[in-house]
Amino acid sequence: MQSSDKVFGKQAELFENLPNGRVKCTACARYCEIPEGKSGLCGIRGVADNKLFLYVYGKVISGHIDPIEKKPVTHYRPGSGIYSIATTGCNWLCKYCQNYDISQRRKIEGVDMSPSQVAQTAMEYGADGIAYTYNEPSIFIEFARDCGIEARKRGLFNIFVSNGYDTPDSVNLMDQFLDCITVDFKGSGKQEFVRQYIGIPSADPVFQTLKEIHGRTSIHTEITDLIVPEVGDDLEAARKLCRFVYDELGPETPIHFLRFHPDYKMMDFGYTPVETLEKHHSIAKEEGLRYAYLGNVPGHPLEHTYCPECNYVVINRYGYDILSWNLDKTNSCKNCGYPISVTGALKKSSKRGTSVFRIIQ
Numbered sequence: 001m002q003s004s005d006k007v008f009g010k011q012a013e014l015f016e017n018l019p020n021g022r023v024k025c026t027a028c029a030r031y032c033e034i035p036e037g038k039s040g041l042c043g044i045r046g047v048a049d050n051k052l053f054l055y056v057y058g059k060v061i062s063g064h065i066d067p068i069e070k071k072p073v074t075h076y077r078p079g080s081g082i083y084s085i086a087t088t089g090c091n092w093l094c095k096y097c098q099n100y101d102i103s104q105r106r107k108i109e110g111v112d113m114s115p116s117q118v119a120q121t122a123m124e125y126g127a128d129g130i131a132y133t134y135n136e137p138s139i140f141i142e143f144a145r146d147c148g149i150e151a152r153k154r155g156l157f158n159i160f161v162s163n164g165y166d167t168p169d170s171v172n173l174m175d176q177f178l179d180c181i182t183v184d185f186k187g188s189g190k191q192e193f194v195r196q197y198i199g200i201p202s203a204d205p206v207f208q209t210l211k212e213i214h215g216r217t218s219i220h221t222e223i224t225d226l227i228v229p230e231v232g233d234d235l236e237a238a239r240k241l242c243r244f245v246y247d248e249l250g251p252e253t254p255i256h257f258l259r260f261h262p263d264y265k266m267m268d269f270g271y272t273p274v275e276t277l278e279k280h281h282s283i284a285k286e287e288g289l290r291y292a293y294l295g296n297v298p299g300h301p302l303e304h305t306y307c308p309e310c311n312y313v314v315i316n317r318y319g320y321d322i323l324s325w326n327l328d329k330t331n332s333c334k335n336c337g338y339p340i341s342v343t344g345a346l347k348k349s350s351k352r353g354t355s356v357f358r359i360i361q
């Protein structure tokens, strides 16, 4: 592997030619209509010779072995180590982005890696799967799909950490390789919040994507909701989101309320008060969701997985670590036998937390 300025792009698959000579990208719900020689809003898909190219195909800007719980994913193969990769660019413009140095870059750069090299690197570092994360993976989905197919050949699984601002076309590609997705809401998807702090007209496509994934695929799905103090902590919006999750995805779907911390253009905001997160958690339980969590509050009792039947702590957690595992061989509660919706036995990956590379210039 070596860093290179050479554009390593490849023709994209998700696009349509329009009668006005522009090319419409169908990878995300922006549906950019791109003229010849220009790029879409994400900066990494652009038009040449009346075709759409994915300029970051084979360009990886960051690689790290993370705990799967950091995504956050708590009900799919707990304890796994995940090779997490990203490219530059993003289709959202979040003012609080923790990875803005990657996601808001519009340069085409990174380490040259073919899909098989990505999968092989994951193997060499002892990972159990690959996560496409840090920026929105749907914008580089053709590359992710090819990496994912190589990963599956080697017995690894694939996870998207996605904002869910997707399309029926991108869900079709996900179905070819994806095992798990965690869809990140912010401010519970409330319109005023997403317009002002993310730069999208509404979160409706995110809800639509979740219906598509649930209706047409068997991809394990978890929901995240970043609660931003004062401007993105509306309890009624949270209730609406929880009702949607219950009605459309089912009460077994895990939901995580994440604590905000100041970053990027929102340094004047404070951390989300823990009591605010606890109120969101209460709403999720009131609405019937069986597995609700607080995130980014290490040591809080609502990090644990509780049995919905007898309230026994079936997975005792601290931050991203699992301290004790009280499930039997069928992943049922050891106290009362209730089947807990966790996929896979406990993994004890020792590789979690290894930095492979990150290129920032």
Ligand code: SF4
Residues within 6 Å of the ligand: 025, 026, 027, 028, 029, 030, 031, 032, 039, 040, 041, 042, 043, 044, 045, 090, 091, 138, 139
């Ligand atoms: S993936 Fe990029 S180019 Fe395509 S519609 Fe979304 S923002 Fe536009």
Ligand SMILES: [Zn+2]
Residues within 6 Å of the ligand: 307, 308, 309, 310, 311, 312, 333, 334, 335, 336, 337, 338
């Ligand atoms: Zn129980």
